[in-house]
Each structure stands twice: as structure tokens, then as C-alpha cells.
Amino acid sequence: MSKPKKIIDNPTSAELLKQFEAFESLEALYKVFPFARSLFPKMEEAFNEFKKIKKQAEILKVPDQFNERFANLGWIAYESMNMEVMQKAINIHDTEGTDAAENFLSDSYDEEILKWGILRFNGNRDFKKRIRLTEMAREDYLAGRYHACIPLLLSLLDGLVNDVSKHVGFFAENVDLTAWDCIAAHESGLQTLASILTKGRNKTNEDAISIPFRNGILHGRELAFDNKVVAAKCWAALFAARDWAGALDAGKKEPKPKEEVSWEQLFKQISETNLMKKSIEEWKPRIFEDIPYLPFEGNISNLPENTPEHAVATFLDHWCNKRFGPIGDALLYFTDTPKGKKAGMARQDFGRHVPVSFKVLGVDDQAAAVTHVIAELRFEVDGQERFKEVSVRAIYQDLENNPSARSIPGGHWRIVQNSFTDIIYAPNL
Structure with a gap:
């Protein structure tokens, strides 16, 4: 049985990691042959800069780390999600526990985040035509009327996916929410989330829930769904769906032909990076x-x-x-x-x-x-x-x-x- 792929295996991240490995191999050769230092005296500086860049690239692991902790709880990483919020949620989860992390994530979906998230709807025809209803859900959410905004958000999510995919809605059994080189549409993202949110709820439940189970909520079997955590997860799913739609607009449904990066291109990229750094500093x-x-x-x-x-x-x-x-x-x-x-x-x-x-x-x-x-x-x-x-x-x-x-x-x-x-x-x- 093959290991499930990670978000860091997406082509953009994987290519960057491949370049890091190539550069590390070059550095090893540089150290083995002392004469190279006299031929390329500035390479040492380039290697030092590379180490800093590689350290910063640790951020590429964050979406996987987030999904590993939160996907089964109804949260997934997506492109437009604030990376600092993801990192802090991971830290809170590991030090204070799941409940504290979920409360932090719910609080992050505040008036400002909703404002900018909804503004991005203007870039997609199917999302844009639903802004009026989304704004009504936003007003209910900010006023604490979770009983009103949650069913509306679930309805919007279903219809949007139906229109964008031109096939079936978010909660359909055969929905395909994957896309090439996309965080939200990775197999550990929206596809996994849809399977969680569509779980059957066959008994009437009066206890509070923390996951927006669509069937239980819309069929009247979940009687205590109206809380901030459930509502925030609905917003997160909606914004993740917007990033998935953006990936489809960008032609990322299928993989693009692979381009090999030559040593000449790699050195050109390093040179351009150094020029950019110098220009910014000056x-x-x-x-x-x-x-x-x-x-x-x-x-x-x-x-x-x-x-x-x-x-x-x-x-x-x-x-x-x-x-x-x-x-x-x-x-x-x-x-x-x-x-x-x-x-x-x-x-x-x-x-x-x-x-x-x-x-x-x-x-x-x-x-x-x-x-x-x-x-x-x-x-x-x-x-x-x-x-x-x-x-x-x-x-x-x-x-x-x-x-x-x-x-x-x-x-x-x-x-x-x-x-x-x-x-x-x-x-x-």
C-alpha cells in the first residue's frame, strides 16, 4: 500500500526542494575541491544565503502539519489562509490541547478576515453572484446568530461546488474536489473535508457538536449545532472552496508538462535573487x-x-x-x-x-x-x-x-x- 502524498509533494514545493538538494550537492563538491574557492570566491557567500533561504522554506511543511492535526476535526489548510494563524494553531494544539486550538481558530474568523475573504469572491463568476447571500451570512455570524448563518453557508458551499464543477455539489458522494498543485484541493484537503461533513447522522442529537455535519443539520437531526466553532468551520470550507475554484480557473485541474531546471537556470535564479536582495536593501x-x-x-x-x-x-x-x-x-x-x-x-x-x-x-x-x-x-x-x-x-x-x-x-x-x-x-x- 503506497503512502499518501503530502502537500509538500505538490509540484511547486517539490521542485523547490529538488533545487535545494541540487544546491547542497554543489556545495559538497565545492568543499571537496579547494581550488574551486579560488575560481569562485563569491560562492561561499551564495551558500550562506542559501542556508538562510532553506531555513525559511520550513514554512512549506506547515500545511501538512496543520492537516495532520485538524483535518479530522473539520479544518483544512488552504492557500489564502493566514500562515501565521496556521503555525500558531499548531503550536497551541501541541502545548495546550485541541479545544484551545479550535477556539483560537474560530476567533481568527473575525470581521476583517470575512471582509477580505468575501472580497475575493469578485474574481469568480459563480462566487460573485452569491455575494448578497454571503454578506447576510456574515451579518448573522458577527451578531452571533449561528443558527441562521450555518445552514445558509452549507447551502452556498453545495451550490458553489455544483456550479464550478458543472457536475455535482460539495456533499455529493462522487464529488471531485482535487486539483493539481493546490493546497486546498490536495487529497488531504477539501476531498477529506467533504467526507467528514457528509457523515450520516441517523439519530436525533441534543448534545452540542463541533463539526458542521451537513445531513444532521439540514435534516433536523442535530439540535445543538448553533455555535461559533461550527460556524467558523463553514467559513473556512467556503474560503477553501474559493481557492479550489481559483486553481481550476488557472488551469490546474490536470498536471502541466514537467520542465527540467538546468544548472545554468539555477545559477541564473541565484544571481537574480542576489540582485533582488541588493535592490531591496538599497x-x-x-x-x-x-x-x-x-x-x-x-x-x-x-x-x-x-x-x-x-x-x-x-x-x-x-x-x-x-x-x-x-x-x-x-x-x-x-x-x-x-x-x-x-x-x-x-x-x-x-x-x-x-x-x-x-x-x-x-x-x-x-x-x-x-x-x-x-x-x-x-x-x-x-x-x-x-x-x-x-x-x-x-x-x-x-x-x-x-x-x-x-x-x-x-x-x-x-x-x-x-x-x-x-x-x-x-x-x-
């Missing part, structure tokens, strides 16, 4: 004298190119002129999204409230790859002017859409859509 936020052109309004070509303020001003100009294609291209995406779909999503999100003009007020350089651009938007509503100030988060990315230091050429600035949440999703301005 980066400093701009001072007022560096940006005398702010506040700014007018012709955006007068702003310095390849700056975050130029990218944001260009984005806002597209918005004012309802150019939804360029708006879609400028946004930051966490999954591979077709160009045509981007434009349609942008029209749906940014087409309701369209500003007539804008002004760039200032910037807040927060990191080598991150700047918040403060802007004022002017709207006309029922013949009256309305002004909204926004802090637009801009992220600098390389050609492969990875965060990069702004001093490294060839990159581009992307706009974070959540910056406009209070405007684009507001019923009225």
Missing part, C-alpha cells in the same frame, strides 16, 4: 523634494513614466473615460485570467460609478515594490458633485508577474482592485 522611500509635481491634475503624460503615480493616474484616466479593457489589463490578478474576461469583469466592477475627473494628491512609498497613491475622485450624482479620497495600492511586478524591486528595469506597476472597494461595490455614492 531602496529608500522618496522624500518630498523628489516629487515636486504633486499634487497633480491634467495631462498624465507630464508625470514621470514607470512611477506608481503615473500608473495610477493612467488607470484613473481610463476609468473616467470608461476604457474597461485597459482597466482590466492594469489590475493585479492572482490567477491567469483571459484578456477578454478581464475587460468584462472590469466593466462589471468599475462601470457602476464612474468618476468625471481626478487629482493625484500624494504618495506613500511603503516598500521597494509597493506604493500607496492618494487620489481624489470627483463624481457627479443627480446633478451634484461628490468627492471621494482613495488610497490606491500599486505593486511593481517583473515580466513573470512576480513582485520586484522598482529599480530593476523591465517591470510594470499593477493596481490592487481592493483599493476601490468602498466605491465600486457601494449601492450609492
Whole structure:
């Protein structure tokens, strides 16, 4: 009988570990042949950096460690779950026990986590159409009305999986909730969770439960399901399902062709990593004298190119002129999204409230790859002017859409859509 695969065996993690092993072999050869030190004097520094990176990579083990302790209790690891929360829950479980760990996990599903979790629904058509009901479940949950939100969340989970899979719902016997190279959709994740939540509950039970047994709750056999732990597990399952849907959107249902990494590529990656580290260490936020052109309004070509303020001003100009294609291209995406779909999503999100003009007020350089651009938007509503100030988060990315230091050429600035949440999703301005 073969051993069950772990999340760390997923291709992304496994490839990284393979590179570590290759680099360790190279280090061993380097130490065996002293002449190599004179030929490559800087390799010692590279090996020292590698050891630090490998230590940080211990985080790759956390999802497996989490599922080993919590999956049978109705919690699973998923991509968008806070890694620090996972690590702390594991520590509490091992030092204080299961109950303390479950209470900690339940408390982590607070107003802020729910807000950002639901915002991610906007990136998937099937999830987006259910935001209204999800918001109602959120209100009930935060008010402690667990008897109301739990059945609703279970219903949403079932319908969402049905629509995304185009086959069967979450609680169907033959549901397939796996995907290639995905934490949530690993065989120890949603698939295992579904088998737990669908366990038969054939007797009426008046004792409190801690797992959202779907059949017992919706068929009226579980009479004390209404507690925070059960409700939080429903939210966790829903957010994990969103990550599974994102993996399917990114084409991860089936494995991609394997690419071998050559020594040349490995050394190139090390060189690029060292350049990135140096660029980040040397980066400093701009001072007022560096940006005398702010506040700014007018012709955006007068702003310095390849700056975050130029990218944001260009984005806002597209918005004012309802150019939804360029708006879609400028946004930051966490999954591979077709160009045509981007434009349609942008029209749906940014087409309701369209500003007539804008002004760039200032910037807040927060990191080598991150700047918040403060802007004022002017709207006309029922013949009256309305002004909204926004802090637009801009992220600098390389050609492969990875965060990069702004001093490294060839990159581009992307706009974070959540910056406009209070405007684009507001019923009225």
C-alpha cells in the first residue's frame, strides 16, 4: 500500500526542494575541491544565503502539519489562509490541547478576515453572484446568530461546488474536489473535508457538536449545532472552496508538462535573487523634494513614466473615460485570467460609478515594490458633485508577474482592485 502524498509533494514545493538538494550537492563538491574557492570566491557567500533561504522554506511543511492535526476535526489548510494563524494553531494544539486550538481558530474568523475573504469572491463568476447571500451570512455570524448563518453557508458551499464543477455539489458522494498543485484541493484537503461533513447522522442529537455535519443539520437531526466553532468551520470550507475554484480557473485541474531546471537556470535564479536582495536593501522611500509635481491634475503624460503615480493616474484616466479593457489589463490578478474576461469583469466592477475627473494628491512609498497613491475622485450624482479620497495600492511586478524591486528595469506597476472597494461595490455614492 503506497503512502499518501503530502502537500509538500505538490509540484511547486517539490521542485523547490529538488533545487535545494541540487544546491547542497554543489556545495559538497565545492568543499571537496579547494581550488574551486579560488575560481569562485563569491560562492561561499551564495551558500550562506542559501542556508538562510532553506531555513525559511520550513514554512512549506506547515500545511501538512496543520492537516495532520485538524483535518479530522473539520479544518483544512488552504492557500489564502493566514500562515501565521496556521503555525500558531499548531503550536497551541501541541502545548495546550485541541479545544484551545479550535477556539483560537474560530476567533481568527473575525470581521476583517470575512471582509477580505468575501472580497475575493469578485474574481469568480459563480462566487460573485452569491455575494448578497454571503454578506447576510456574515451579518448573522458577527451578531452571533449561528443558527441562521450555518445552514445558509452549507447551502452556498453545495451550490458553489455544483456550479464550478458543472457536475455535482460539495456533499455529493462522487464529488471531485482535487486539483493539481493546490493546497486546498490536495487529497488531504477539501476531498477529506467533504467526507467528514457528509457523515450520516441517523439519530436525533441534543448534545452540542463541533463539526458542521451537513445531513444532521439540514435534516433536523442535530439540535445543538448553533455555535461559533461550527460556524467558523463553514467559513473556512467556503474560503477553501474559493481557492479550489481559483486553481481550476488557472488551469490546474490536470498536471502541466514537467520542465527540467538546468544548472545554468539555477545559477541564473541565484544571481537574480542576489540582485533582488541588493535592490531591496538599497531602496529608500522618496522624500518630498523628489516629487515636486504633486499634487497633480491634467495631462498624465507630464508625470514621470514607470512611477506608481503615473500608473495610477493612467488607470484613473481610463476609468473616467470608461476604457474597461485597459482597466482590466492594469489590475493585479492572482490567477491567469483571459484578456477578454478581464475587460468584462472590469466593466462589471468599475462601470457602476464612474468618476468625471481626478487629482493625484500624494504618495506613500511603503516598500521597494509597493506604493500607496492618494487620489481624489470627483463624481457627479443627480446633478451634484461628490468627492471621494482613495488610497490606491500599486505593486511593481517583473515580466513573470512576480513582485520586484522598482529599480530593476523591465517591470510594470499593477493596481490592487481592493483599493476601490468602498466605491465600486457601494449601492450609492
